[in-house]
Amino acid sequence: MDGHGGQERQLFELGRLVKAGLTQPLGLMRPGGVGRILAVQSGEGDIERGLLEMGFVEGACVEVLHHGFLGRDPLAVRINQTMTVALRRGEANAVLVGPLLDQGADTRSSTGQEARLS
Amino acid sequence: MTAGTLAAEGFRPARIALVGPPNSGKTTLFNTLTGGRQKTGNYPGVTVERKSGLLKTPGGHPVEVLDLPGSYSLRARSPDEAITRDVVLGRQARETLPDALVCVTDATNLGQHLRLLLELRQLGRPLILVLNMMDIAQKRGCQISTEALSRQLGIPVVTTVAMRKHGVRDLLGQIDALLNQAPAGDGVTAISDWVEPSPDAIRAHHREVERLLQEAVVREGAPEHLTRQLDRVLLHPVAGPLILLALLFLMFQAVFSWAEAPMDWIDGGMAGLQQWLSAHMEESLLKSLLVDGIVAGVGGVVIFLPQILILFLFILLLEDSGYMTRAAFLMDRLMSAVGLNGRAFIPLLSSFACAIPGIMAARTIAHPLDRLVTILIAPLMTCSARLPVYVLLIAAFVPATTVWGGIGLQGLVMFGLYATGIVGALAVAGVLRLTLLRGDRQPLLMELPSYKWPNPANVLLGLWERAKIFMRRIGTIILSVLVILWFLSTFPAAPEGATEPAIYYSFAGLIGRTLEPLLAPIGFNWQIAIALVPGLAAREVAVAALGTVYALSGDEGAVTEALTTTLAQSWTLATALSLLAWYVFAPQCLATLAAVRRETNSWRWATFMFVYLMALAYLAAFVTYRVALALGGG
Numbered sequence: 214m215d216g217h218g219g220q221e222r223q224l225f226e227l228g229r230l231v232k233a234g235l236t237q238p239l240g241l242m243r244p245g246g247v248g249r250i251l252a253v254q255s256g257e258g259d260i261e262r263g264l265l266e267m268g269f270v271e272g273a274c275v276e277v278l279h280h281g282f283l284g285r286d287p288l289a290v291r292i293n294q295t296m297t298v299a300l301r302r303g304e305a306n307a308v309l310v311g312p313l314l315d316q317g318a319d320t321r322s323s324t325g326q327e328a329r330l331s
Numbered sequence: 332m333t334a335g336t337l338a339a340e341g342f343r344p345a346r347i348a349l350v351g352p353p354n355s356g357k358t359t360l361f362n363t364l365t366g367g368r369q370k371t372g373n374y375p376g377v378t379v380e381r382k383s384g385l386l387k388t389p390g391g392h393p394v395e396v397l398d399l400p401g402s403y404s405l406r407a408r409s410p411d412e413a414i415t416r417d418v419v420l421g422r423q424a425r426e427t428l429p430d431a432l433v434c435v436t437d438a439t440n441l442g443q444h445l446r447l448l449l450e451l452r453q454l455g456r457p458l459i460l461v462l463n464m465m466d467i468a469q470k471r472g473c474q475i476s477t478e479a480l481s482r483q484l485g486i487p488v489v490t491t492v493a494m495r496k497h498g499v500r501d502l503l504g505q506i507d508a509l510l511n512q513a514p515a516g517d518g519v520t521a522i523s524d525w526v527e528p529s530p531d532a533i534r535a536h537h538r539e540v541e542r543l544l545q546e547a548v549v550r551e552g553a554p555e556h557l558t559r560q561l562d563r564v565l566l567h568p569v570a571g572p573l574i575l576l577a578l579l580f581l582m583f584q585a586v587f588s589w590a591e592a593p594m595d596w597i598d599g600g601m602a603g604l605q606q607w608l609s610a611h612m613e614e615s616l617l618k619s620l621l622v623d624g625i626v627a628g629v630g631g632v633v634i635f636l637p638q639i640l641i642l643f644l645f646i647l648l649l650e651d652s653g654y655m656t657r658a659a660f661l662m663d664r665l666m667s668a669v670g671l672n673g674r675a676f677i678p679l680l681s682s683f684a685c686a687i688p689g690i691m692a693a694r695t696i697a698h699p700l701d702r703l704v705t706i707l708i709a710p711l712m713t714c715s716a717r718l719p720v721y722v723l724l725i726a727a728f729v730p731a732t733t734v735w736g737g738i739g740l741q742g743l744v745m746f747g748l749y750a751t752g753i754v755g756a757l758a759v760a761g762v763l764r765l766t767l768l769r770g771d772r773q774p775l776l777m778e779l780p781s782y783k784w785p786n787p788a789n790v791l792l793g794l795w796e797r798a799k800i801f802m803r804r805i806g807t808i809i810l811s812v813l814v815i816l817w818f819l820s821t822f823p824a825a826p827e828g829a830t831e832p833a834i835y836y837s838f839a840g841l842i843g844r845t846l847e848p849l850l851a852p853i854g855f856n857w858q859i860a861i862a863l864v865p866g867l868a869a870r871e872v873a874v875a876a877l878g879t880v881y882a883l884s885g886d887e888g889a890v891t892e893a894l895t896t897t898l899a900q901s902w903t904l905a906t907a908l909s910l911l912a913w914y915v916f917a918p919q920c921l922a923t924l925a926a927v928r929r930e931t932n933s934w935r936w937a938t939f940m941f942v943y944l945m946a947l948a949y950l951a952a953f954v955t956y957r958v959a960l961a962l963g964g965g
């Protein structure tokens with residue numbers, strides 16, 4: 214996580230997973246899109262903690278409900294069917310989302326641990 | 332003597348703090364618990380509101396309840412969350428550590444809210460968990476075993492519906508039990524070993540919450556549906572902004588039309604009082620002070636109470652129903668273009684009533700730079716104190732014709748003045764963010780709570796609070812300004828055979844005439860210069876001051892009417908427009924400057940605000956005057 218190298222590697226990892234077509238950053242999802250959070254990772258510790266405190270945690274289900282009317286920013290995201298949170302695309306991209314019904318669904322926390330980058 | 336022994340000897344009531352995430356129902360619960368016996372003040376150094384209230388439990392314990400700002404975590408991100416953390420940890424100056432904490436959570440959102448409880452539990456203080464909003468949870472078919480939860484957590488758990496008394500009785504019972512077994516004050520005065528949770532600690536809390544819920548949730552409720560449906564319309568990319576615009580329009584419409592009748596009553600009442608005083612008092616200095624100085628001046632300010640209350644009624648309704656965060660969501664992108672946060676929308680909207688509550692509301696903005704910019708531009712929102720000046724000048728100089736098929740020209744000019752303030756504010760924010768207050772774009776992480784019917788008691792108490800604050804301001808700062816103003820404009824008296832009105836020869840006249848050369852380039856005569864002096868302390872006073880300058884007397888309404896004709900005859904259109912432009916920007920409110928100082932904890936930013944607004948006002952007035960002259964408005 215420290216310095217440039219860490220960030221670059223993280224971006225590379227993220228890109229690899231996205232290319233595989235299975236995962237994507239929350240910020241790229243369209244309204245109506247659903248998924249399960251695989252990783253919450255940001256270059257800045259405070260944003261990561263902020264996201265975690267608002268319920269964006271590995272294993273949680275997310276559904277993108279709305280986009281803002283300018284530049285499709287910010288996003289309104291429903292977490293675990295209960296809480297709705299507004300956040301900007303920049304922060305949303307720190308949340309990596311995978312398919313809702315993957316094999317990890319039953320072993321959520323362990324999947325979460327493995328999928329966390331860095 | 333420690334707080335503990337003090338309490339044990341019965342010197343002070345037990346102190347209980349309500350802690351919980353935003354919108355979990357803390358304030359509603361607080362209102363139900365304490366009723367009208369509330370005290371609102373400020374924490375020293377900041378304008379975060381401190382709300383406390385006294386009550387006696389059924390078991391006979393006197394208790395002081397504290398309503399703390401909402402927070403998702405003790406790791407505070409904004410100034411008001413910092414207050415919550417500091418009070419809970421016993422670090423807040425002049426505030427003793429609470430004897431017990433009551434963690435208020437939304438029973439329909441325990442998955443997120445219990446995490447804060449786990450953080451609080453680690454502090455090892457006496458703690459009660461409240462599962463609030465049980466009515467909604469039950470309606471959705473959700474069943475939670477409080478016994479299982481209580482057993483797992485090792486603390487008392489009660490369910491409540493915050494606005495109903497009988498639901499709150501259980502909570503009082505638990506507080507009694509807690510106080511019986513450990514009388515208030517156990518000698519602990521602060522918690523020193525607390526550390527901010529790391530990301531992994533937060534993740535661990537999430538897992539623990541999941542485990543707890545597996546134990547305690549008997550049946551999961553159906554997900555909320557209505558809010559989803561409503562948001563489909565209210566957050567729609569096209570319909571959403573239009574509805575917001577319509578709501579704002581309705582709000583300002585209401586401020587002007589609904590307030591008319593009560594404003595007339597106040598006006599009539601004040602006029603009656605003045606007449607009565609005039610008839611029943613001997614001619615004396617005291618009479619002059621009372622009639623011309625105090626009653627006329629106070630009347631001119633009290634008259635805005637209805638408008639302020641109506642504006643706050645709307646703001647409180649929008650806030651209590653949960654719409655306000657949607658407005659912030661819709662505005663975020665627009666505001667971030669000038670480096671502001673969507674959350675700044677709420678304080679800026681309040682500033683249309685009065686900049687002071689607006690500046691106070693900025694405390695919910697997490698990032699210091701975002702918050703500072705919001706505070707600095709809040710006075711550019713047209714507050715209701717500018718209205719009398721606008722109304723007076725528009726009535727005197729703008730013909731009451733209609734343009735473009737039915738739109739009143741006078742209303743259009745009024746709208747233009749509001750719009751100028753808003754555009755000016757956005758421009759200033761943009762410039763500040765590019766120069767003095769450069770910094771990263773800050774994250775927006777904001778819960779969009781589910782919609783609820785506003786709770787009448789909450790709204791009424793909120794309005795009552797506003798009315799009190801406003802009247803206190805009149806009783807203190809405005810009253811003293813009026814007395815000083817009266818003194819300055821009465822002494823020394825006019826010499827024998829004076830040709831000008833008496834005020835010309837007074838101290839105020841002297842000041843005005845000294846300032847005149849400075850103000851001549853923007854088209855202000857000495858009469859305006861004199862009126863500006865008291866107007867610097869509080870804008871509302873300027874109309875009364877103009878009345879004095881033009882040697883008119885009578886109540887507020889009569890002065891305004893007579894002034895309209897006098898001004899139309901003695902000023903040029905260019906001068907009037909220039910004064911309007913001046914009023915859009917000029918920093919003419921001591922109380923606002925004081926609030927900025929308190930809020931930013933330094934005179935530096937208050938001074939900066941004063942200087943930049945003054946410069947803007949002068950520039951705007953100068954340009955307006957010159958352009959109007961060039962176009963033949965002389």
Ligand SMILES: Nc1nc2c(ncn2[C@@H]2O[C@H](COP(=O)(O)OP(=O)(O)O)[C@@H](O)[C@H]2O)c(=O)[nH]1
Pocket residue numbers: 351352353354355356357358359360401463464465466467491492493494651652653783784785786789
């Ligand atoms: N139905 C229901 N609504 C509640 C309850 N408690 C609070 N509310 C509503 O929830 C909203 C937020 O409550 P408030 O007390 O302002 O929350 P705070 O942010 O924690 O102070 C308001 O609209 C309240 O009227 C409850 O027990 N049941």
Ligand SMILES: [Mg+2]
Pocket residue numbers: 357358359401
């Ligand atoms: Mg509250």
